Amino acid sequence: MSPSRQTRKVTLRDVAERAGVSISTASLVFSGRGPVAAATAGRVHAAAAELAYAGPDPLASSLRQGRAGTVAVIVEDRLLHAFRDPFALAVLDGLAQELDDMGTSMLLVADHGDSQPNPLAAHAIDAAIFPLCGRTVSPLVDHLLARRIPMVGAGAPVHDEVVHVVIDERGASATVTQHLVDLGHSALAHVLMPIGRHRATHRMDEAELEHAAYPDARDRGLGFLEVAGPGSPLVEAEFPDVAQGEVAGRILLDAPARRRPTGIVAQSDLLAAGVIRAAEGLGLRVPQDVSVTGFDGVDLPWLDRRLTTVEQPGEAKGRLLGSLTRRALAGEAPDDAPFEVRLRIGDTTAPPA
Known part of the structure; x- marks a missing residue:
């Protein structure tokens, strides 16, 4: 390598010249977005290795395209809880697949919903996605609106400018509750995901549902009460x-x-699995002594049961979130997209003894 080459930054042009190809061909090799013969790509990579070229500058590329190439994926509270939930992982996996197909990277952001420093302020992003159960109101929405960044959600935050993948939470909960009623059950109870108070798992009053910070937990609770009747016992879990x-x-x-x-x-399969553990620990049989239902339809190989539950395919939901994001970035104004769920009968429900 010549002294003059060593004193300046190696460019894509240098690599193309060393490999004996055009700059556009070298660019296609690094982007992976075009048909390039394997032998040609090998020459380009070999030239890059000889010149210690790491690849095109992503900042320069984003400036040319007017895009950051990054989408913020905003998860409520600590990421730890999302990574312990198989349904959340399935949604994130489906979303990641769709973003990969778009050539877009994912920036995971934890939204604690308080007055902490804005976690998005220092990041260049093209869109924001709220893929999991979230609060009705997020302080990040106003910031994203001011930056004219498109937003996609899964039911929350609730705002006219957020496009959602929509599930009939209330109807689905009513359906699984009706399944128990049809089996002959009249003494029913409900275990809710957190509704926003972050206190120890406890019995709650149904009037609290109207003030729930989380619309999915609220609507599933209302769907249960619609069928089970007012006064049915409710317990709010501290964590789902x-x-x-x-x-x-x-x-x-x-x-x-x-x-x-x-x-x-x-209100979730993980909560249902915990209820089954409690029943068995108390010497009760499932479903002979108590029937238990969940929500999500995730694979729980460690649970020696097939839950009766509401199936909502997480990977497909994540892909739909990604598809809405793709359309928003293309300049479209997509409408909310309905997402179908269905009741799956397992072996955790039966007529009462």
Whole structure:
């Protein structure tokens, strides 16, 4: 390498000249977005290695295209909770596949919903996606609106400028509750995901549902009450996981038989698995002594049961979120997209003894 070459930054032109190809061909090799013969691509990569060329400058590329090439994926609270939830992982996986197909990277952001420094302020992004259960209001929406960044969500935050993948949460919850009623159950109880108070798992009053910070938990609760009837026991979980589902299950089931529900509708499969653990720990049989239902339809290979649940395919939901994002970035104004769910009958429900 000549002294003059060593004193300046190596460019794509240098690589193309060394490989004996045009700049456009070398560019296609690095982007992976065009048909280039394997032998030609090999020469380009070999030339890049000889010149210690790391690839095109992504900042320069984004400036030329007027795009950052990055989409913010905003998850409520700590990312830890999302990565422990198989449904959340399935949604993120489907979304990541769609963004990969677009050649767009994913910036994971935790939204704590408080007055902390804005986690998006220092990042260049093309769009923002709220892919999981979230609060009705997010302080990030006003910031994103001011930057004219398109937003896509899965039911929250609720704002006219956020395009959503929409599930009939209330109707789905009513359907799975009706399944228990049709089996003959009349003593029903409900285990809710957090509604926004972040306190220990506890019995709650149904009036609190109207003020829930999370619209999905609220609507699933209202769907349950629509069928089970007012006054049916409600327990709010501190976190939507197995451990808190077990706590909730003990609150409802550790009681004399005459005061114990014969059917429990849980707002997620993880909560339902926790309720089953609680029942078995108390010496109760599922479904002979108590029927349990979930919501999501995730694979729980460690649970020796096939849950009766509401199936909403997480990967497909993530892909639909990505598709809406693609359309928004193309300059379209997509409408909310309905997402179908269905009742799946498993072996955790049966007529009451």
